Amino acid sequence: MEGIVHRSVQVNGIKMHVAEKGEGPVVLFLHGFPELWYSWRHQILALSSLGYRAVAPDLRGYGDTEAPTSASSYTVFHLVGDIVALIDTLGVDQVFLVAHDWGAIVGWYLCLFRPDRIKAYVCLSVPFMPRNPKMRPVDAMRALYGDDYYICRFQEPGHAEAGFAQRGFENVIKNMLTSRRPGPPILRAGGIGSQPNSTPLPSWLSQEDVTYYASKFEKSGFTGGLNYYRNLNLNWELTAPWTGVKIETPVKFITGELDVVYTSPNFEEYIDSGSFKQDVPNLEPVIVQKGVAHFNNQEAAEEINTHIYDFINKF
Template sequence: MAEPTLPTLPGITHRTLRVAGRAMHVAEAGEGPLVLLLHGFPELWYSWRHQLGGLAAAGFRAVAPDMRGYGRTDSPAEADQYTIHHLVGDVVALIGALGERRAVVAGHDWGSQVAWHTALMRPDLVRGVAGMSIPYRPRAGLPPLPAMRRAAGERFYMLHFQEPGVAEAELARDVPAGLHRLLAGTAGGAPPFDPAVPEGGGFLDLFPVPGPLPDWLSERDLAVYAGEFARTGFTGGLNWYRNLHRNWDLTAPLNRARIEPPALFLAGEHDFVVRGLDHSRLTDDLRLWAPGLREARILPGCGHWTQQEQPAEVTAALVEFASALD
């Protein structure tokens, strides 16, 4: 399938760089200290469309890549090419390919995991780290897949993602409808969902059939995502989940290590990732492993898609955080 035309957004340019020996597409805006914006699943550079312009206007160079396996960035065929070491390596190489020595690294969802681990593994390159939706958690004593089975049962959705070909086939049947269902079903105001895939069902059955698009997601926005995923499929993004056990093995040398750069955490009040956590203790818990934490902020009324649901609040928080560094 031919590549869809990239959306035209004021002040945002696009190019493809050679990063760690592979092609990486980036969207960028502005001049000044570098801020990298790392997306999660199933997203693209486009999920940072609001922050690119906002950070540029505040005097920063904002760059949002399509991460490995997504959009117009290379997608290795082998699942073992998506470990946390590969993903952090991409960020490290991207900083160099952009001609920079250091960056503020911000991420959402899986991108948050990559941002935290970039700060953990290469603090010399990270002026500050901002994680959204997923707080940093130290390496657990039990491998993640057995831990998930014990805590949530065999049909937990991340376990469902482990079987190659299954989830991607479901998501590819009707890409716009599937993305609409997933994005709306995990947004602010959506009812809580059971993360166990029903017997004989699929991942999308976790979420009710949605009504109209939420007000933060336009038909044009949905078309941008659907056009890219219809062309590329979902295997690249799902392969990140298929390295959970490898990542646990690979991060053994970092056991009980702390994140030293200054840090920020943002999450939605209704985000399923933090809904069950004690928000009053979140700052103290995070600061055990990120002693430079400046703030852990819960955004009222917001769901999982933090920087898209509340773009002005997220942009302002990133500008304030990045401006106070050094």
């Protein structure tokens, strides 16, 4: 982590922690749940060594960035507003965007609302999900997967937080980051606070990494990150004017063949059938990484670094 500079900037009414390294065109990295700027440690070092300025914030509610107490302060307009303000503080008009998981969802909305600020987008794990005007997303998920689907479980304030606290922060982080179970994540009654996982850590995740994540979540808690999920239906209401709008930004999409999103019903078909390409006309051929699960930016860091550089180097 040598040479990575940490600072705090004022964006959209909150203080945001940012890690950065390098000089040149800006590559902006947005993390997912339950992650931090630290998720991009390998990419920051690689891209900064290749002539880019790598910038990775802790998103609203995470790590050393402020966490507003109201759940309604975590809509996509707040999240996109934070990132547009961050880009302004960097003194540039446009950035290359790289994002994963919830960061990827924020990235799609960035491309939808402010395509003028994004040169090109490398998206990991979560494809563009066009708005269905007929059904709220959480209602659709409950109908498809049942009440035990993790996003449905996350809706009740305090419930998931209590389960995570019971399990312990290190165990929660370890279990989530190392899970290789395909398909939609299901949390049975009481499952959020289940017993620790004694499986040894994989080669790409050290105890030091787990300890770093846990130390930050012990201070911030999980509520900020969980509030993203609790605004899914509200986001659906707020984004009605963008129904049917296509993403025109150049996009490279990369997922693991064991990714919980890719292996959930309808996603693989949507990605592989050509529907994804119809909604994102400037989408390059999709990369599906063999034997790789959800956290591909960490599990297959070198391969991801190469894909990022090869794509953004075209522009």
